[in-house]
Amino acid sequence: MKRFLLVLTLLLLGCAQVPSDEGQGTFEAPPAKAPEIEEIREPEAQIAQEPEAQIAQASGEPVPEDLSPEEQAWRGRIEAALEPAPCLPVPAPDYPASSYQGPLIDTHLHIPSIPDWDPEEEVTETPEGRFGGPQALLGWNVKMSEIACTIKNEGTRKNFAFFPVYEGEISARQLEIWKRTMEEYPEQFTPFIMSSGNDDQPDGFPTVGAATLREMLAVYPNLFRGYGEIGLYERENGGSPALPPDSQRLLEIYPLVRENNLVVYFHLGEGDRDNFETVLRQNPDINFIWHGDQLSTDEIESVLSNHPNAYYGIDAFWGHDRELFLLFVGDSKEEYLKKLNAKFTTVLNYAVQDWKDVVERHPDQVLWGIDRGDAVWNYDLEVGQAQVMLARSFIGQLDSSVREKIAYKTAEKLAQGLQ
Numbered sequence: 001m002k003r004f005l006l007v008l009t010l011l012l013l014g015c016a017q018v019p020s021d022e023g024q025g026t027f028e029a030p031p032a033k034a035p036e037i038e039e040i041r042e043p044e045a046q047i048a049q050e051p052e053a054q055i056a057q058a059s060g061e062p063v064p065e066d067l068s069p070e071e072q073a074w075r076g077r078i079e080a081a082l083e084p085a086p087c088l089p090v091p092a093p094d095y096p097a098s099s100y101q102g103p104l105i106d107t108h109l110h111i112p113s114i115p116d117w118d119p120e121e122e123v124t125e126t127p128e129g130r131f132g133g134p135q136a137l138l139g140w141n142v143k144m145s146e147i148a149c150t151i152k153n154e155g156t157r158k159n160f161a162f163f164p165v166y167e168g169e170i171s172a173r174q175l176e177i178w179k180r181t182m183e184e185y186p187e188q189f190t191p192f193i194m195s196s197g198n199d200d201q202p203d204g205f206p207t208v209g210a211a212t213l214r215e216m217l218a219v220y221p222n223l224f225r226g227y228g229e230i231g232l233y234e235r236e237n238g239g240s241p242a243l244p245p246d247s248q249r250l251l252e253i254y255p256l257v258r259e260n261n262l263v264v265y266f267h268l269g270e271g272d273r274d275n276f277e278t279v280l281r282q283n284p285d286i287n288f289i290w291h292g293d294q295l296s297t298d299e300i301e302s303v304l305s306n307h308p309n310a311y312y313g314i315d316a317f318w319g320h321d322r323e324l325f326l327l328f329v330g331d332s333k334e335e336y337l338k339k340l341n342a343k344f345t346t347v348l349n350y351a352v353q354d355w356k357d358v359v360e361r362h363p364d365q366v367l368w369g370i371d372r373g374d375a376v377w378n379y380d381l382e383v384g385q386a387q388v389m390l391a392r393s394f395i396g397q398l399d400s401s402v403r404e405k406i407a408y409k410t411a412e413k414l415a416q417g418l419q
């Protein structure tokens with residue numbers, strides 16, 4: 001379990017980094033838990049008394065009895081992840097007239113993994129994310145059907161979904177879940193394989209190697225449309241070192257990306273400009289999306305100008321406020337929404353100030369995304385609606401000729417494999 005937590009939290013936190021002028025990499029200790037959090041967690045605590053048994057009972061399909069106890073537990077986890085849930089339509093909020101009102105594609109959606117700890121291991125509480133928020137675990141505290149319902153009702157009609165696939169025996173179970181998810185939601189999800197390596201180890205890597213990736217992709221041929229998000233930055237707390245885009249490990253992966261007609265999604269590391277541009281130049285037929293604040297705005301624009309196969313993902317609307325970021329990955333949905341509502345105009349103004357000119361100068365190479373997925377409540381409808389309100393307000397401030405492009409058209413083209 002330790003490995004899973006580190007891998008997931010590092011990947012997620014890495015891609016939601018605070019602006020570098022506000023102490024990037026020096027995150028504070030998680031805030032102390034407020035008393036009401038315990039109340040919110042009560043139902044989970046009940047479920048967790050006998051998690052595997054409860055999951056098996058709750059699953060969408062019966063678990064065969066002739067399987068070993070361990071295999072039964074895994075089957076239970078898979079079925080719990082895929083269990084249907086009712087999805088009642090909700091009316092769309094009234095957006096201000098100045099907002100963008102058209103379709104939206106979220107190009108940065110993390111999908112949680114099922115629990116990866118040994119079925120024999122007794123885990124009775126929802127693991128905490130790094131900032132104290134309840135970690136999202138599929139089939140444990142959120143179902144795929146609930147995530148699909150949230151994105152439908154919040155008004156993002158499609159998304160680029162990063163499906164985690166780990167090394168080891170869990171990979172077959174995860175791949176089965178993603179295969180069945182795509183059968184159920186072929187339109188909503190554009191599937192990316194997020195094949196993390198052992199990035200919690202000082203000698204580890206943020207992605208599996210080419211041979212392992214090849215095996216993963218071969219299980220369900222043509223299932224995936226993208227490879228990522230892969231965070232190439234150095235992991236904190238003794239995890240894996242930075243992996244440059246032109247490292248041998250990645251140079252061996254690009255042919256596989258080409259063979260499978262995948263789009264790449266990177267979170268670059270510090271200083272990954274020249275080496276990224278080398279890779280962009282060497283692989284003009286592969287489309288690369290990247291995000292993160294490692295490059296300056298000028299550098300971002302330069303890369304976009306020089307390489308038609310480069311795309312930048314805009315997300316992390318924090319209004320230059322580290323506190324808002326910490327709340328988004330933290331314990332309390334209520335506190336996050338309260339702060340966001342109070343600072344909505346400030347956050348919006350910073351987004352416009354930072355990105356309006358960039359989008360208008362590179363209208364065919366910029367994408368919008370939320371980058372949710374750390375705390376389980378990131379998948380709640382109110383949070384999705386707040387993010388969509390922010391996005392629609394931001395896009396509404398852009399020149400009318402670029403609005404539809406950043407909102408969905410560029411993403412649609414990328415998903416179809418067009419350049």
Ligand SMILES: [Zn+2]
Pocket residue numbers: 011012015016108110229371
């Ligand atoms: Zn991310």
